[in-house]
Amino acid sequence: TSTGTTLRLPFTQILAVRGSAASRVLYMASAAASTTTPEGFVTITEGEAKILFPSSDEVFYNPVQVFNRDLSTCVISTFSNIFLRQRSVLAKKKLTRRLQESMNPSMEIDMTSPSVLASYADAYPILSSWRGPDDDGFDRKDHGITVLEALAASEDAVTSIARNVSHNGLSPLSDVQPNYGDANMVMYQHRNKNCRFDVVDIDPYGTAAPFLDAAVQSVSNGGLLCITCTDMAVLCGNHPETCFSKYGTMPTKRQHCHEMGLRIVLALTSRIATRYSRYIKPLLSCSIDFYCRVFVRVFDGAAQAKNSATGGTKYTPGHAPDLGQHCKDCGRVYHMGGPLWSAPIHDRDFIAGCLKYLETSKHTFATINHMKGMLSLCHEELSNPLYYTMSGLASILHCQAPSHALVRSAIANAGYQVSPTHCSPQGLKTNAPPSVVWDIYRAWVLFIRQKCASSNVWVKQHPVNERALSSNSPGATILAVEPKMEVDFTLREDVQPQSKIDGLVRYPDNPERNWGPKSRAKKRYATPKENLVDGTDAGAIATEGSIPAKRADCERVDTTDGCKL
Numbered sequence: 001t002s003t004g005t006t007l008r009l010p011f012t013q014i015l016a017v018r019g020s021a022a023s024r025v026l027y028m029a030s031a032a033a034s035t036t037t038p039e040g041f042v043t044i045t046e047g048e049a050k051i052l053f054p055s056s057d058e059v060f061y062n063p064v065q066v067f068n069r070d071l072s073t074c075v076i077s078t079f080s081n082i083f084l085r086q087r088s089v090l091a092k093k094k095l096t097r098r099l100q101e102s103m104n105p106s107m108e109i110d111m112t113s114p115s116v117l118a119s120y121a122d123a124y125p126i127l128s129s130w131r132g133p134d135d136d137g138f139d140r141k142d143h144g145i146t147v148l149e150a151l152a153a154s155e156d157a158v159t160s161i162a163r164n165v166s167h168n169g170l171s172p173l174s175d176v177q178p179n180y181g182d183a184n185m186v187m188y189q190h191r192n193k194n195c196r197f198d199v200v201d202i203d204p205y206g207t208a209a210p211f212l213d214a215a216v217q218s219v220s221n222g223g224l225l226c227i228t229c230t231d232m233a234v235l236c237g238n239h240p241e242t243c244f245s246k247y248g249t250m251p252t253k254r255q256h257c258h259e260m261g262l263r264i265v266l267a268l269t270s271r272i273a274t275r276y277s278r279y280i281k282p283l284l285s286c287s288i289d290f291y292c293r294v295f296v297r298v299f300d301g302a303a304q305a306k307n308s309a310t311g312g313t314k315y316t317p318g319h320a321p322d323l324g325q326h327c328k329d330c331g332r333v334y335h336m337g338g339p340l341w342s343a344p345i346h347d348r349d350f351i352a353g354c355l356k357y358l359e360t361s362k363h364t365f366a367t368i369n370h371m372k373g374m375l376s377l378c379h380e381e382l383s384n385p386l387y388y389t390m391s392g393l394a395s396i397l398h399c400q401a402p403s404h405a406l407v408r409s410a411i412a413n414a415g416y417q418v419s420p421t422h423c424s425p426q427g428l429k430t431n432a433p434p435s436v437v438w439d440i441y442r443a444w445v446l447f448i449r450q451k452c453a454s455s456n457v458w459v460k461q462h463p464v465n466e467r468a469l470s471s472n473s474p475g476a477t478i479l480a481v482e483p484k485m486e487v488d489f490t491l492r493e494d495v496q497p498q499s500k501i502d503g504l505v506r507y508p509d510n511p512e513r514n515w516g517p518k519s520r521a522k523k524r525y526a527t528p529k530e531n532l533v534d535g536t537d538a539g540a541i542a543t544e545g546s547i548p549a550k551r552a553d554c555e556r557v558d559t560t561d562g563c564k565l
Contacts, residue, residue: 037052038052040054040055041053041054041055042055044061046066046069046366047070047363047364047365047366048363049168050167050168051164051167052160052163052164052167054160062517062518064289064290064515064516064517066366066367067288067289067367067370067371068203068228068288068291068293070365070366070367070368070371071286071288071293071367071371071374072201072226072293073363073365074354074357074358074361074365074371075224075226075283075284075295075354076199076201076224076226077357077361078350078353078354078357079199079224079283079295079297079350080199081353081357082350082353083198083222083223083224086222153180153181153182153183154180155180158178158179158180159178161176161178162178165178183202183211183214184210184211184213184214187200187211187214187215187217187218188214188217188218190218191217191218193220193221196218196219196220196221196223197218197219197220197223198219198220198223198224199219199223199224199225199226200215200218200219200223200224200225200226201226202215202225202226202227202228203226203227203228204228205230205520206229206230206231207229207230207231207234207246207247208227208228208229208265209229209246209247209268212227212268212269212272213272215227216269216272216273216276216278216298217276219298220298221298221299221300222297222298222299223297223298224283224295224296224297224298225269225280225295225296225297225298226293226294226295227265227269227293227294227295227296228291228292228293229261229265229291229292230290230291230517231246232258232261232287232290232291232292234246235247235251235257235260235261235264235265235292236251236253236257236258236260236261237251237252237253237254237257237260237337238253240253243264247264247265247267247268248267248268248271248339249264249267249268249337249338249339249340250336250337250338251264251337252335252336252337254335255387255388255389255392256386256387256388256389256423256427258287258292258423258424259287259345259385259386259387259421259423260337260340260386261287261292262285262286262287262292262294262341262345262423263340263341263342263345263385263386264340264341265292265294266280266282266285266294266296266341266345267338267339267340267341269294269296270308270341273298273305274305274306274308277300277301277302277305278298278299278300278301278305279298279299279301279304279305279307279308280296280297280298280299281296281297281299281347282294282295282296282341282343282344282345282346282347283295283296283297283346283347283350283351284346284347284350284351284354284375284378285345285346285378286374286378286422287422287423288374289515289516290516290517291517294345328435329434329435329438329477329478330396330474330475330477330478331474331477332474340385342385343383344383345383346378346379346381346383348379351375351378351379352379354375355372355375355376355379358371358372358375369504369505370505370508372504372505373499373504373505373506373507373508374422374506376498376499376502376504376506377420377421377422377497377499377506378422380419380420380497380498380499381419381420381421381422381429382417382418382419382429382430382431384429384430384431386429387421387423387424387427387428387429388427388428388429388430388437389424389426389427389428390402390404390407390426390428391426392426393437393441394441396474396475396478397441397445397464397469397475397478397479398464398465398466398468398469398475399441399444399445399448399464399465400448400464402441402444404420404428405491405495405496406444406489406491407428407440408428408492408495408496409488409489409490409491409492409495410440410443410487410488410489411430411432411436411437411440411495412492412494412495413487413488413489413490413492414432414436414440414485414487414488416430416431416432416436417430417431417432418430418432418495419497420497420499420506422506425506425507435484436485438478439483439484439485439487440487441478442478442479442481442482442483443483443487443489444487444489445464445479446483447489448464449464
């Protein structure tokens with residue numbers, strides 16, 4: 001406004017709920033952070049946060065997830081700007097209407113007055129989740145966050161959270177509040193519209209499916225739901241029965257398995273949201289290393305929730321397509337999978353806002369180059385579901401794979417769109433039908449064979465394994481059909497991805513060996529020889545939740561009904 005005052009509705013509360021039982025400083029540390037490391041701990045610095053990591057504990061710090069945390073910081077920061085701006089406009093209208101009802105309706109309200117703005121300083125909660133001993137998190141001061149509530153299912157984790165909060169110059173009472181409790185119970189307690197969270201971040205060890213029902217209900221109208229699933233082997237189809245039991249979807253283990261995993265998670269989230277007359281809008285969906293990360297906004301709306309079933313307003317049973325029992329291209333039977341999320345998985349405008357935030361942000365991200373490459377790839381992607389892989393198509397025909405530029409140019413010359421995919425460096429997304437894609441590869445194989453007949457050099461450079469093309473193989477069936485279209489392999493510069501022209505880091509190699517997930521953090525229980533803090537023998541005390549280290553530590557007691565305890 002003209003006076004420099006803004007009607008800014010701050011986030012108030014953050015609830016942190018994640019799988020590993022270890023300390024995690026979720027937000028940027030203050031300037032008053034301690035510089036000394038207590039005995040028995042090592043200090044890990046990530047961003048502006050300094051984490052006290054127990055040198056002898058079994059919990060782990062996984063540097064793989066630095067990119068995940070940086071990306072979450074960028075996405076939530078970008079979302080907060082949009083969300084607060086939208087809430088400010090709605091609050092200003094509501095405040096104007098409320099004041100006009102209590103005063104003279106014709107009286108003009110000065111919305112720049114600090115006293116007027118202070119009369120409607122409502123707070124909106126934000127919920128984030130807990131992962132492990134590692135995170136630098138978001139800038140709480142820049143985005144109006146006043147109180148962060150950290151929730152863990154382990155008492156040791158709560159103690160570690162409080163230790164790291166104090167170590168980073170924050171208050172365990174007013175800034176970050178450690179709490180011991182169950183994530184689902186806390187989220188279910190915030191289902192009421194008056195106490196919902198504005199951001200819910202679910203990042204457990206393994207699948208997030210058990211938390212989605214509570215998370216969808218606890219996020220506010222238009223709020224952000226962040227989901228991480230690390231069971232990519234299940235989502236990609238290695239264990240279809242497990243995927244069906246957890247996500248309600250039968251996967252197909254094919255070339256596009258990583259994007260299929262993203263769409264499985266989105267489909268489950270959408271189905272859960274429709275139960276409560278809500279619907280989702282994906283902002284960003286990424287397949288990263290060994291996990292998938294999706295960011296969606298959740299809205300209220302019974303009509304839109306119904307539209308998620310058909311995509312329209314006519315609610316009638318659908319009609320099966322006339323596909324027959326066998327594929328028209330290869331002659332083999334179809335493999336059915338699903339249901340999947342078939343709508344777009346990215347919001348290009350939102351991704352552009354994330355890229356702008358990276359350019360203008362004052363924070364230094366350790367993985368900013370990777371983030372720019374990933375976000376640029378997602379921004380370039382077509383919205384068509386799934387993708388092909390160059391090597392996968394060539395393996396069916398048992399031929400050398402053509403270059404990406406050659407295939408992209410051929411598709412564009414045929415009048416169709418084409419783009420890369422962030423899921424795989426070999427991936428290719430296009431709106432061309434499969435018949436066009438196979439015609440391009442048929443023409444490529446004919447081109448190879450013609451060159452092989454005239455030059456032995458081409459036989460070595462572009463071999464076609466004729467022996468593998470048996471009469472009943474899918475490749476032989478596809479090549480037995482002449483191309484129905486004239487394929488133009490003239491190279492085009494406009495099909496070159498801008499992210500590649502700019503030299504962005506798009507598909508980085510693993511920085512070290514054994515780059516991936518680590519074992520789940522284990523709970524270490526005291527043995528009878530170890531004493532508790534107050535000196536009591538651990539084997540002589542029995543409290544709720546305590547588990548003896550060995551079966552021999554339990555005492556057999558005869559009960560009145562003859563049972564042995």
